[in-house]
Amino acid sequence: MSAPNSRQNQPDSAAGASHEAAAAAEPLRSGQAQSLLRIEGLHKTYAVPGGRSRRSEVLRGIEFTVEENETVGLVGASGAGKSTVGRIIAGLERPDSGAMLFRGTDIWKLRGKQRNEAMRPIQMIFQDPYESLSPWMTIEQLVAEPLVIQRVQAGNPAARREMVRQALSEVSLQPDRYMNRHPHELSGGERQRVGLARAFICQPQLIIADEPTSMLDPSLRLELLELMNRLRQRHNIAYLFITHDIALTRGFCNRMIVLDQGVIVESGPTEQVIDEPQHPFTQSLIGSLLELNRF
Numbered sequence: 001m002s003a004p005n006s007r008q009n010q011p012d013s014a015a016g017a018s019h020e021a022a023a024a025a026e027p028l029r030s031g032q033a034q035s036l037l038r039i040e041g042l043h044k045t046y047a048v049p050g051g052r053s054r055r056s057e058v059l060r061g062i063e064f065t066v067e068e069n070e071t072v073g074l075v076g077a078s079g080a081g082k083s084t085v086g087r088i089i090a091g092l093e094r095p096d097s098g099a100m101l102f103r104g105t106d107i108w109k110l111r112g113k114q115r116n117e118a119m120r121p122i123q124m125i126f127q128d129p130y131e132s133l134s135p136w137m138t139i140e141q142l143v144a145e146p147l148v149i150q151r152v153q154a155g156n157p158a159a160r161r162e163m164v165r166q167a168l169s170e171v172s173l174q175p176d177r178y179m180n181r182h183p184h185e186l187s188g189g190e191r192q193r194v195g196l197a198r199a200f201i202c203q204p205q206l207i208i209a210d211e212p213t214s215m216l217d218p219s220l221r222l223e224l225l226e227l228m229n230r231l232r233q234r235h236n237i238a239y240l241f242i243t244h245d246i247a248l249t250r251g252f253c254n255r256m257i258v259l260d261q262g263v264i265v266e267s268g269p270t271e272q273v274i275d276e277p278q279h280p281f282t283q284s285l286i287g288s289l290l291e292l293n294r295f
């Protein structure tokens with residue numbers, strides 16, 4: 001495999017990358033500029049079904065940063081490990097090894113309450129709004145649920161209600177029209193906004209968005225992206241945007257990371273990576289897209 005190609009100040013890299021990349025991934029010293037998120041040497045294996053104690057290596061020494069207010073696209077073929085990266089950063093899965101620094105705090109070294117509090121500004125939204133919302137709960141209960149889990153404003157239902165109203169307004173859902181409804185009474189686009197409101201109510205600084213638009217038609221897709229962009233500008237939110245869709249990456253992300261079989265093979269400003277892909281895998285990914293566009 002060719003060496004990872006990186007064109008930014010703080011290179012994204014895979015294990016075994018160049019000396020410059022290794023140096024860039026060293027722990028921060030005081031005075032050094034801090035990234036919002038910094039992932040270092042992330043490894044993850046899964047047990048091979050029926051393989052006795054055999055494990056397959058899904059992430060192999062991933063390193064990258066996300067800066068404040070950035071939109072970073074994480075692209076790659078199916079099975080490359082993109083969602084695994086997202087789930088690990090959001091705390092839904094455990095890494096085998098590596099470090100995650102959020103505003104310089106080494107999150108995976110924290111435990112219990114401290115860790116939950118440090119993780120609160122990191123939220124995730126999912127591909128399938130139908131699956132990610134419980135059908136039995138009202139929209140008010142669904143949006144308030146993260147507050148309940150994190151015991152925010154416990155014992156103060158009026159304050160929680162006001163936070164739900166604000167979160168719904170931020171995603172352009174009129175509170176009075178939506179609070180008492182259930183997910184099945186909403187369109188796919190509205191459900192995805194509810195998912196975004198659930199993330200937003202936690203006052204996130206980083207949202208991991210795992211293919212959030214792939215089940216929406218093109219006009220709803222555009223609306224959701226515009227909304228996400230507005231939230232980013234208004235509330236200084238960064239996104240790690242997981243997608244197969246290179247065209248969408250071009251429109252939405254300032255930077256792009258290409259993952260192939262658990263290794264980052266290329267990263268840089270989106271336009272540059274798309275217009276002048278350096279790594280053979282990126283070249284073939286973009287080549288396939290151009291081929292598809294001919295149909």
Ligand SMILES: Nc1ncnc2c1ncn2[C@@H]1O[C@H](COP(=O)(O)OP(=O)(O)OP(=O)(O)O)[C@@H](O)[C@H]1O
Nearest residue numbers: 046047058076077078079080081082083084085244
């Ligand atoms: N819980 C799990 N147990 C075992 N293997 C898993 C598990 N989750 C993911 N995998 C495997 O890890 C690899 C990476 O999966 P992942 O979902 O991260 O890829 P992806 O790049 O997001 O793919 P897609 O674009 O198709 O969603 C795949 O081979 C997948 O089968």
